[in-house]
Amino acid sequence: MNPAFYLPLGLEEGLETTVQRFGPAHEALDLHLPVVQNEDLLRWIEVLREARGTNLAARPIQEVLRSLDKVTRRFLDRKDPARREAVESLATFGRFTAAMLDRSIDDAFQPLARNGLSRWIVTELGSVQVLDRPAEGVRGTVRRARGPEWMLQIYAGNVPTLPVWPIYSALVLKAALLGKTSAREPLFAPLLARTIAEVDEKLGACLAVVWWKGGTGGLDRTALSAAPAVLAFGGEEAVGSVGRQAMPGASVVLHGPKVSVGYVERRALTFAGIRGLAARAAHDVSMYDQDGCLSPHAFYVERRGQVSPEKFGEALAAALEEASKDLPPVVAEEEEAAGVQLARAQARFESAGIATVTRVLESPGSTAWTVIVDDRARFEPGPTRRTIRVHAVDGPDEVARVLAPAARSIEALGLEARGPERLKLAARFADLGIPRIAAVGSLQNPVPWGTHGGLPRLLPFVTWTTVDQVGGTSGPAKAPGAIRRRLRAAGIRRR
Amino acid sequence: MDSMSPGTHLWLSYAGWEACDRDEWEERFAKLARGRFVGQVPRIAPYDAYVAHLGVRFTTLRQWQDIPPVPASAFKSHDLTMGPPGSELVVFETSGTTISRPGRVRLSDTSLYDASLLESFRRHLLPDGAVMPAVVFGPTRIEAPHSSLWYMCDHVVTKLARSGVWIVRDGNPDWDLADRTLEAAVSEGTPLLVLGTTLLLAAYGERLQAAGHRFALPPGSRVMDTGGAKGLRAEFTREEIERMIEGSLGIPPTHLVNEYGMAELASQFYDDSLRAHTEGRPALPGKTIPPWVRTRVLDPETMKEQSEGARGLLVHYDLANFETPFAVQTEDLGTIRDGRLFLEGRLTGAEARGCSLTFERFLEEERRA
Numbered sequence: 001m002n003p004a005f006y007l008p009l010g011l012e013e014g015l016e017t018t019v020q021r022f023g024p025a026h027e028a029l030d031l032h033l034p035v036v037q038n039e040d041l042l043r044w045i046e047v048l049r050e051a052r053g054t055n056l057a058a059r060p061i062q063e064v065l066r067s068l069d070k071v072t073r074r075f076l077d078r079k080d081p082a083r084r085e086a087v088e089s090l091a092t093f094g095r096f097t098a099a100m101l102d103r104s105i106d107d108a109f110q111p112l113a114r115n116g117l118s119r120w121i122v123t124e125l126g127s128v129q130v131l132d133r134p135a136e137g138v139r140g141t142v143r144r145a146r147g148p149e150w151m152l153q154i155y156a157g158n159v160p161t162l163p164v165w166p167i168y169s170a171l172v173l174k175a176a177l178l179g180k181t182s183a184r185e186p187l188f189a190p191l192l193a194r195t196i197a198e199v200d201e202k203l204g205a206c207l208a209v210v211w212w213k214g215g216t217g218g219l220d221r222t223a224l225s226a227a228p229a230v231l232a233f234g235g236e237e238a239v240g241s242v243g244r245q246a247m248p249g250a251s252v253v254l255h256g257p258k259v260s261v262g263y264v265e266r267r268a269l270t271f272a273g274i275r276g277l278a279a280r281a282a283h284d285v286s287m288y289d290q291d292g293c294l295s296p297h298a299f300y301v302e303r304r305g306q307v308s309p310e311k312f313g314e315a316l317a318a319a320l321e322e323a324s325k326d327l328p329p330v331v332a333e334e335e336e337a338a339g340v341q342l343a344r345a346q347a348r349f350e351s352a353g354i355a356t357v358t359r360v361l362e363s364p365g366s367t368a369w370t371v372i373v374d375d376r377a378r379f380e381p382g383p384t385r386r387t388i389r390v391h392a393v394d395g396p397d398e399v400a401r402v403l404a405p406a407a408r409s410i411e412a413l414g415l416e417a418r419g420p421e422r423l424k425l426a427a428r429f430a431d432l433g434i435p436r437i438a439a440v441g442s443l444q445n446p447v448p449w450g451t452h453g454g455l456p457r458l459l460p461f462v463t464w465t466t467v468d469q470v471g472g473t474s475g476p477a478k479a480p481g482a483i484r485r486r487l488r489a490a491g492i493r494r495r
Numbered sequence: 496m497d498s499m500s501p502g503t504h505l506w507l508s509y510a511g512w513e514a515c516d517r518d519e520w521e522e523r524f525a526k527l528a529r530g531r532f533v534g535q536v537p538r539i540a541p542y543d544a545y546v547a548h549l550g551v552r553f554t555t556l557r558q559w560q561d562i563p564p565v566p567a568s569a570f571k572s573h574d575l576t577m578g579p580p581g582s583e584l585v586v587f588e589t590s591g592t593t594i595s596r597p598g599r600v601r602l603s604d605t606s607l608y609d610a611s612l613l614e615s616f617r618r619h620l621l622p623d624g625a626v627m628p629a630v631v632f633g634p635t636r637i638e639a640p641h642s643s644l645w646y647m648c649d650h651v652v653t654k655l656a657r658s659g660v661w662i663v664r665d666g667n668p669d670w671d672l673a674d675r676t677l678e679a680a681v682s683e684g685t686p687l688l689v690l691g692t693t694l695l696l697a698a699y700g701e702r703l704q705a706a707g708h709r710f711a712l713p714p715g716s717r718v719m720d721t722g723g724a725k726g727l728r729a730e731f732t733r734e735e736i737e738r739m740i741e742g743s744l745g746i747p748p749t750h751l752v753n754e755y756g757m758a759e760l761a762s763q764f765y766d767d768s769l770r771a772h773t774e775g776r777p778a779l780p781g782k783t784i785p786p787w788v789r790t791r792v793l794d795p796e797t798m799k800e801q802s803e804g805a806r807g808l809l810v811h812y813d814l815a816n817f818e819t820p821f822a823v824q825t826e827d828l829g830t831i832r833d834g835r836l837f838l839e840g841r842l843t844g845a846e847a848r849g850c851s852l853t854f855e856r857f858l859e860e861e862r863r864a
Contacts, residue, residue: 334828337795338808342826345566352548353541353573365797 004031004186006193006209008051009201011044029093031186036212038222044208045178045226049150052176055202061131064171065117067200072117074195075109078102082195089187096160096185097328100287108161111447112168121172123449124458131174134467142467147173148229148251151461154214154242156233156255157184158291163209165448166231167192169457171203178223179209182234186211214238221245229461231255253460255453258293258411259381260284261300262440263399264312265417265425269305274315277416280441282319284414285369286327287444290384293411293453294443297381298389300399309392310359313373317361320369320386329368332385339383340367347372377402381409396428403432411453412436414443507610507815509618512786524789527814528559531821538577541569542820560791560800564810564822567759570598577818578603587643587758600643600758600819608761611815612647613654615785619752619765620719621655622773625686627715629656630676632691632699634663643758644721648690656688663695673699677710677744686715689744692722693753697731700743711745717769718746721754755782755838759823761815762788764836781835787814792831806830806839 007015016035034040056064074080083105091098112120121128125145126137134144151170155163163179167189170177181189190209197204212219214234224230224245230252232242239254246252262281269277284296299316301309332340347370350357359373369386377391377398393399403410413434417425426437435454436446448457505511506527512520533553536543542565549563556562569575570589582603589598602608629652633639636649638661652659660676662668680687689696696718703709718740731739737748749772756763764782771778784790792807793800801807809827816823829838 332796334795334806334808338826338828341793341795341798341808342566342568342824345564345824346568346572348548349541349545349566349569350572352544367796 004181004190004211005034006190006197006207007034007044008047008197008205008208011047011208033186034210036210036219038218041178041219041222042226045150045223048176048178048206048208051205052150052174054205056171056174056176056206059174059202061121061128061172061174064174064203065128067196067203068117068168068171069113070199071192071196072109072112074199075105075192076113082191082198086188086191089191090160090185093185093187095157095330096288097330099327100289100330101160103287103327104159104161107445108164111445112164116448117168117172120448121458124456125462131172134465140469142469144465144467145173145462146465147175147458148461150176150178150227151229151231152223152227153177153179154230154232154234154238155179155182155185155189156235157182157186158293159288160185160188162233163189163192165452165457167196167207168448169231169461171196171206173458173461175229175461176206177208178227179207180214180223181209181211183211183213231461251461253455255293258409258453260294260296260412260414260443261298261379261403261410262296262414262443263396263416263425263429264299264301264305264440265415265421266302266305267421268416268418269302269307269312271306274307274312275319277440278312278315278319279322280439281316281414282323283327283441284443285316285320285386285388286323286329289329290382290386290388292444294446295384296388296414296443298379298391299414300377300391300393303392303394309390310373313359313361313371313390316388316390317369317371320371320388321363324363324368324386329386332367336383336385337367340370340385340387343372343383343387344370379403379406396425400428400432403429403434407432407434410434412438412443412446414438414440416440504607504610506787507607507614509614509786520786524787524814525559527787528562528789528812528821529553529556531814531816532556532559532562535577535820539575539820541573541575545569559789559812562812562822564812564824565820566824567757567826568598570600570759570819574599574601575819576601576603585646586641587646588641589758598759602818604818607815607817609650609654611762611785611787611813612650615763615765615783616647616651616719617655619767619770619783620688620717622770623715625688625715626655626657627686627688628658628660628680629688629690630660630662630673632662632668632673632689632695634666635661638664638666644692644756647756647763651690662691668695668699670699670702677712680712680716681710684713686713686717689716689718689746691718691720693720693731693736694722696720697736697739700739703743704739709743709745715750716744716746717750717752718744719752719754719765721756749778753782755836757823757825759816759819759825760788760811760813761817762813764788767835779833779835781832781837784831784834784836785815788812790829790831790836792829795828801830804830804832809836 018033018035019030020033021030075083077083086105087098087101090096090101118128127135129135130137130143130145134142136142153166167177179189193207193209196207214220224242225247227247228250230242230246230250232239233255236256239256243252243254281299288295301312303309344360344362347357347360351360356375357372358375361371363369367385372389374389374391377393379402382389413429415422415425415437429437435451515523536546546563551563565575578601583601584605585602587600589600631648633645633648636645639645662673737751740746740751749768752766752769754763754765762785764784766782767779789812791800791810793810795808806828809825809829812822814821827838829836
C-alpha cells in the first residue's frame with residue numbers, strides 16, 4: 001500500500017484514511033489517502049502556521065540551506081532509499097518509466113547542489129542574509145526579505161519532479177506549506193516532504209502534502225480563501241478557477257498550460273553535426289513523453305544548410321527511435337494513442353494533396369514517436385506522445401509571424417545557432433516575449449535561478465523592509481502605485 | 496447507378512437488410528461500399544489525392560475494410576464535398592475534433608441524408624407509429640443554419656411530428672416557454688416528443704427541481720437526448736440523467752433514447768430502450784448501428800482491428816454519406832459487442848493533464864490576438 005500523502009507528526013494520529021484507485025485502467029494502483037474534510041484543512045493550516053512560528057520563522061537561513069542541501073544530496077544518490085523509493089513507486093504507478101524518473105530526478109536536483117540553492121536566492125534577492133535580517137543587497141540598499149506565513153501550492157502531474165523547486169522555495173522563504181498533488185502524479189511531492197522531515201524534523205513540521213479532488217468546490221475554496229500566497233500549476237480552467245477563488249490581497253502566481261518549440265539556424269545544419277543535433281533534439285522531445293511545458297512540439301529548420309530540413313526530419317526520426325530505447329515511452333492511454341493516429345492520418349492527408357506537409361515518419365506499429373515534415377511554418381501543438389513537426393523556413397521572420405499570436409503559450413525556444421547569429425536570433429525571439437531561450441538538448445534542464453513562465457520563483461512572494469540610509473540621497477519618491485503597476489506588468493497579481 | 500446519384504435507395508431501410516442472411520448482408524454492403532468509394536474518389540479531389548498517396552487502387556481493393564477512411568479533422572483542412580462550391584443546399588459545421596478551423600460539410604442534395612435520419616429516428620423513437628407534438632430544447636434551423644443536429648430535429652418535427660416548439664431563441668433558452676408547453680401537454684393529456692441536448696435538458700431538469708416543480712407528462716411522452724454520451728462537459732452519469740428526466744418530466748427511462756451522431760456522418764446511432772419497451776422485451780445495451788453503416792474498432796496503438804469487445808478507435812463507413820467521404824476516422828473511442836456500439840470516451844486533449852496545450856486553446860489565443 002502506498003501512502004500518497006505527507007502530514008507532520010501529530011496530525012497523522014486519528015486520521016481517517018481511504019484507499020483510492022488511481023491511474024489508467026490497465027495499471028491502476030491503490031493508494032492510501034487521508035480523508036480530507038474542510039475542518040481538517042483548517043486545523044492543519046492552523047498547526048502548520050504554529051509550527052512555522054516555533055520552528056522556522058526565526059531560524060537562520062543557513063540552517064535551512066544546510067538541511068535542504070542534505071535532501072538534495074540524498075536524491076542525487078542513486079543508492080539512497082528515498083531516491084530508490086521515488087523511482088520504484090512512480091514507475092509502478094505507470095506514468096513514467098524508471099529511466100525517465102532517474103533522469104528527471106537528476107535534472108531537478110543537480111542544479112540545486114553545490115551552492116545552486118544559494119545562487120538561486122542571491123540571483124533573486126541580492127543576498128542570502130536578507131532572509132534573516134536587514135542586510136546589504138543590490139547597490140548598497142539595506143533590506144530584509146520576508147516570505148508569506150504559509151503558502152498553498154497546487155501541482156500538475158505532467159512532470160514528476162515539478163514540486164521540487166516550489167517546495168524548496170517555500171522553505172527558503174521560511175513559509176509553511178500546504179501542497180496539493182495532482183491525481184496524475186500524487187507520489188513524488190509527499191515523498192520529498194517526508195525526506196525533508198527525515199533530514200530536518202523542524203522543517204518537516206511545517207509541511208503537509210495531500211491530494212483531494214480539485215475543482216469540486218469545497219476544499220479548494222477553503223484552502224484558497226485562507227492562503228496568503230498561492231502557487232498553482234495546471235490546465236487553463238484549473239488555474240483560472242484558482243485565480244478567481246484566491247483571497248483578496250494574496251500573492252498569486254499561476255502557471256497555465258504551455259509548450260515549447262525549437263529553431264535551427266542553417267549553419268548549424270552540417271553533415272558532421274547532424275546526428276548529435278538530432279540526438280539532442282530527440283532528447284528534448286522524448287522527456288516526459290512530450291507532456292511538459294518545456295517539451296518542443298515543432299522545430300523550425302532553416303533551408304539552405306548543408307543538411308536540408310527534410311534530412312533533419314529523417315535524422316530526428318532515427319534519433320527518436322534511439323531515444324525510445326534509452327527513455328522508453330510509457331504505455332499510451334487509448335485516448336492519447338487515438339490522438340496520435342488522428343494527427344498522423346491528418347498529416348498524411350495533407351501530404352497527399354497540394355498542402356505543404358511532405359513527409360510523415362512514424363514508429364512502426366506503435367505510437368512511440370512521429371515526425372511530420374512540413375514545407376512551411378505554422379504553429380500547431382500536437383497530441384504529445386513524441387509527435388514533432390519539422391517546418392522548413394527561410395528565416396526567423398516567418399517563424400515570428402506564426403508564433404506571435406500564440407507567444408503567450410510558449411514557455412521556451414530551443415535555439416541551435418552559433419556566434420553572433422545566435423545572439424541576433426535570441427533577440428528576435430525574445431522580442432516575442434518567449435520567456436526562455438535555451439540550447440537544443442537542454443530545454444528540459446532549466447535552472448532555478450532562471451525564471452519559470454517568465455516569472456522569478458521567489459520574488460513574487462516576498463515583501464521587503466527597506467532601511468533607508470541616514471543622510472543619503474534617496475532620490476525623488478516613486479509615484480504611488482508604481483510598484484503595483486510594475487508587478488502587474490510582470491504578470492504578478494496582488495489583490 | 497448508385498454511385499452517380501442518390502437515386503432510389505431501397506437499401507436505406509432496416510427491414511430490407513433484416514430480410515438478408517449474414518452472407519447476403521455482407522455481400523450487399525461490400526458491393527455498395529465499393530460503389531460508393533469508386534463514385535466518390537474521382538469527384539472529391541483531396542480524397543483522390545489521399546487514396547493515390549496511400550497507393551490504394553480500385554482494381555486491387557480486396558475488401559471494403561481496405562478503403563481508407565479520411566480523418567475527421569480533414570473536414571477542417573479541406574473541402575471534401577463532391578459538388579462544386581455554391582451548389583450546396585446546406586452547410587454543416589463540424590465540431591469536437593481538434594485541428595484548426597471548424598470543418599464544413601456541404602450538401603447539394605440532402606435526400607439520402609434525410610432518408611437515413613428519418614428511418615433511424617422512426618425506428619428508435621417512434622416504433623409505435625405515434626405522431627405527437629414536439630418540443631425542441633434547442634434553436635430552429637433558421638437560427639442555427641450550420642448545425643447538423645438542429646437540421647435533424649427540424650426535419651424530424653416537419654416530417655414526423657404534429658407540431659413543434661423551439662425553446663432556444665436568440666441563443667438563450669426560454670424556460671417560461673418550456674414550462675408553458677409542458678403544462679399545456681399535461682392539461683390536454685397529449686404525449687410530447689422532447690428533443691434536445693443532454694446538457695440543456697439536464698439544465699432544465701435542475702431548474703425544475705430547484706423550484707420544486709415536477710411535470711407528469713402524459714404516458715407515451717418520450718425524449719431523444721444527444722451529446723451526453725460523448726462525455727463533453729457532462730458531469731452526469733446516465734443514471735443521473737435518467738433520474739433527472741423521470742423526476743422532472745415524468746418520463747421513465749424506457750422512453751429516454753440517447754443519440755450519437757456527428758456532422759461528418761449522415762447516419763445516427765440510437766439506444767434500444769423505447770423500441771424494446773414497445774416490443775415487450777428487455778433493451779439491448781449499447782447503440783444500434785444502422786445496417787447501411789459499418790463501424791470498425793481499431794487498436795489505437797497499432798491501427799489493427801480490435802477483437803470483439805475490446806475498446807478502440809472508431810472508424811465509420813456510412814453509405815448514406817453520398818457527397819462527402821463515406822469512410823471517416825473519428826476521435827471517438829468505443830467497443831462493439833454483439834453488433835452493437837458502445838461509446839467509451841473521446842479524446843479529451845491534453846488540457847486535463849496539466850501543462851500541455853490543446854488545439855482549442857491555441858485557437859482561442861489566435862482569435863484573441
